[in-house]
Structure formats: C-alpha cells, structure tokens
Amino acid sequence: MKPSELEGTLQRLGFTENSIVEIIMITTNLDGSYNPAPMGVIKTGDHLEVRPFTTSNTYRNLTRNSLASINLTTDPFLFLKTAFKHELSDGASISELSLRGSDATIVVEKVGEDVFSSSQASVILRPNRVVIHNDSPTVYSRGRAMAIEAIIHATRVPVYQSRGDEAKVESLLRNMRYCFDVISRVSEVDSPEMQVADSLRTLLAKWGVSI
Numbered sequence: 001m002k003p004s005e006l007e008g009t010l011q012r013l014g015f016t017e018n019s020i021v022e023i024i025m026i027t028t029n030l031d032g033s034y035n036p037a038p039m040g041v042i043k044t045g046d047h048l049e050v051r052p053f054t055t056s057n058t059y060r061n062l063t064r065n066s067l068a069s070i071n072l073t074t075d076p077f078l079f080l081k082t083a084f085k086h087e088l089s090d091g092a093s094i095s096e097l098s099l100r101g102s103d104a105t106i107v108v109e110k111v112g113e114d115v116f117s118s119s120q121a122s123v124i125l126r127p128n129r130v131v132i133h134n135d136s137p138t139v140y141s142r143g144r145a146m147a148i149e150a151i152i153h154a155t156r157v158p159v160y161q162s163r164g165d166e167a168k169v170e171s172l173l174r175n176m177r178y179c180f181d182v183i184s185r186v187s188e189v190d191s192p193e194m195q196v197a198d199s200l201r202t203l204l205a206k207w208g209v210s211i
C-alpha cells in the first residue's frame with residue numbers, strides 16, 4: 001500500500017498516532033494452523049507495533065513466519081474465544097488470515113523487532129493489505145471506552161454529593177481514577193480521551209471534589 005493511502009485507511013479505521021487499540025492478531029503455528037490472540041497495537045507513522053509476551057505463541061510464531069494479520073472487532077465474544085481458545089470449546093473460525101465475524105483484516109508483515117521489557121518484545125509490522133468485511137469497521141479503543149465510562153461516573157457525582165452520600169462519591173471517584181489510569185497508559189497526551197479526562201478533573205474541582 002502507498003503510505004498516503006495507508007494513512008487514510010488506518011485513520012478511517014479509528015487508529016490514532018501512538019495510542020494503543022485492541023485487536024485480534026492471527027499468526028501461523030508450526031503445524032500450519034492459525035493462532036488467534038487478542039493484542040494491543042500501536043500505530044507509529046506508517047507502521048504498527050505489537051508487544052507480545054515472549055512466552056506467547058504469537059511471539060513464537062512471529063519469529064518463524066513474518067506474515068500475520070490484525071483483525072478489528074468490537075465483539076466481546078471474539079475477544080473471549082481467542083483469549084481463552086484452549087479453555088473454551090467454541091473456537092474462532094479463520095480463513096486465509098481473516099477472522100470470521102471481524103469488521104476488517106489488515107494483513108501485515110513483520111519488519112523489525114526490539115526488546116520492550118524483560119518479558120515483552122516490540123514487534124514492528126508493515127501493513128500490506130486491508131480487507132474490509134463490514135460497512136463501518138472501527139478499532140476497539142480502551143482509552144475511548146474508559147473516557148465514556150468516566151463521564152458516566154462523573155454524572156453521578158453531583159447526585160450523591162447533594163444527598164451527602166460520601167461513601168458513594170468516594171466509590172465513583174475510585175472508578176474514575178481507574179479510568180484515568182487506563183487512559184494515561186493507552187492514549188496519547190493530546191488524544192480526545194486525555195482531553196475528556198482533563199475536563200472531568202476540572203469539573204470535579206469546580207464541584208469541590210478532589211480526585
């Protein structure tokens with residue numbers, strides 16, 4: 001794919017620069033069967049990066065075979081089935097590196113590898129081809145989900161504050177701290193979700209609540 005074409009396609013699919021989104025990666029096992037596993041993926045320029053644990057099948061497969069795919073879905077069942085494929089009987093169906101039921105498949109090729117941490121590698125992937133299976137495919141972003149979750153909790157703060165229910169307010173703030181923590185780990189500094197977190201902090205301060 002040409003870089004300009006790729007940039008537009010990735011943006012339309014919901015990728016933003018340097019933020020982690022959740023996808024299902026398919027690699028090929030030694031015996032030729034497919035191995036699906038949920039992974040976080042980060043777009044950096046015209047490449048994608050995954051950080052598999054070096055103990056995972058995904059990592060082992062990527063060291064042997066550089067061709068893989070990134071499948072976009074927001075279906076929790078697909079994440080469940082592929083995360084626990086050895087524990088659950090209802091497996092995922094895959095054909096030619098495409099995960100059945102996913103919204104889009106990006107066929108990628110491993111072009112580099114580095115150490116991310118003592119237990120995770122950083123694998124750099126070049127997108128070769130995008131196959132759209134559904135009219136409006138979009139990546140699942142924990143950062144965006146957490147921003148909306150934090151807004152829901154925030155709407156309840158003034159309600160319980162006006163009732164003088166300190167315990168409930170504290171429990172909502174705990175939930176919001178968790179959301180903000182996830183956002184700070186997966187999203188870019190100037191991402192919409194980070195801006196939402198900042199606005200919510202300002203609102204809480206206005207209500208006299210410290211988080």
Ligand SMILES: Cc1cc2nc3c(=O)[nH]c(=O)nc-3n(C[C@H](O)[C@H](O)[C@H](O)COP(=O)(O)O)c2cc1C
Pocket residue numbers: 022023035036037038039040041050051052053055056057058059079082083084
């Ligand atoms: C949404 C989601 C994101 C995940 N992200 C990663 C990741 O970035 N790196 C990783 O090694 N495991 C990640 N995991 C866990 C793996 O999917 C899980 O350990 C899986 O069983 C690994 O399978 P494999 O050994 O076949 O590669 C994630 C799981 C979920 C549900």
